[in-house]
Amino acid sequence: MSKIGIMGGTFDPIHIGHLIAAETARELCGLQEVWFIPSYGPPLKANEPGVSGLHRFEMVCEATRSNPAFRVLDIELKRGGISYSYDTVLELQKHNPNDSFAYIIGSDRINDLPEWHKIEDLAARVSFIGLERPGTPIQLAALPNYLQERIMLIPMPAIEISSTMIRGKLDGGHSARYLIPDLVYSYMRRHKLYES
Template sequence: MKRIGILGGTFNPPHIGHLLIADEVRHALQLDEIRLMPTAIPPHKMNPNDASPEQRLRMVEMSVEHVDGLTCSSFEVDRGGVSYTYDTMAALKEMEPSNEFFFIIGGDMIDILPQWHRIDELLKLVTFVGVDRPDSNGETTFPIVKVNIPEIDLSSTLIRKRFAEGGPVRFLLPNGVEAFIRKEELYG
């Protein structure tokens, strides 16, 4: 049995904060692997100027290319459609029944867990792992394993804004991602 962490999200774009969370949780919980899994279509609306699912997937692939213990999963992008965590985890559990899954969420997501699609059933499929995020309480009555990590106040929204305004992004993105964004003419 492998212990596998899943860090899902839009990754629009992926940044060093995503890698920090994944690596810290992997070490803290002694997981075999963390899969960064971009959504195909997130349940919340995206901006028409956002990167495509394929572009976001490519950026995540580049981000984890040379990072031990972190991998990129194309599962949701390959499946297409709106990505609900319950549907994804039910399918993964069916495909990999002997593996134990840990689903990593930030404090902002912990705050809204009661609103998640099929949350009670999802809790039977995964162990939720919560990490603090700036400007969130990160508290819930649901069972969550909390992992303390160094906080970094960084978001994909800030990075997209920096690109749109011509601001600095150096050191905020994994190797190769900035060049890919510029080549693809993403975010303004």
């Protein structure tokens, strides 16, 4: 049985913070692989992704190409609609019945776990790896017991980078180089993504 980490998100665009989070979780939690799953439409975010699913998928492929422990799946993009983690896990378990799965999520996402679609059913099927970020306190005691026992907290290096910040820099005509992997930067330039 392999233990697989799941990194979900819009990845609009993917940046080095995502990669560091995935590698940190892989190393500290003994994961065999981390699977990146770009979402079609996130359930808890108001805004639609800025670029198409195909471009976001290709950027994640470029970003993860050099790490043999990273894989990219397009199951949520193919499914379309709102990307519920519960539906994704059902599909993953159907095709990988001998593997166990753990969602890798940041401090902010841990606190809103009770709002996730079918969260009790999801927590019965997967565990959660919570990345403790400086400045974002985790209210673990405020979560229901069934969630508390399914969360493993690990320290995350302080990296003040977000996709929103990167889009803002690019929209303002500034460089985002070195905040994103070189291959992603080249892909964005080649396809004129995020240019105002």
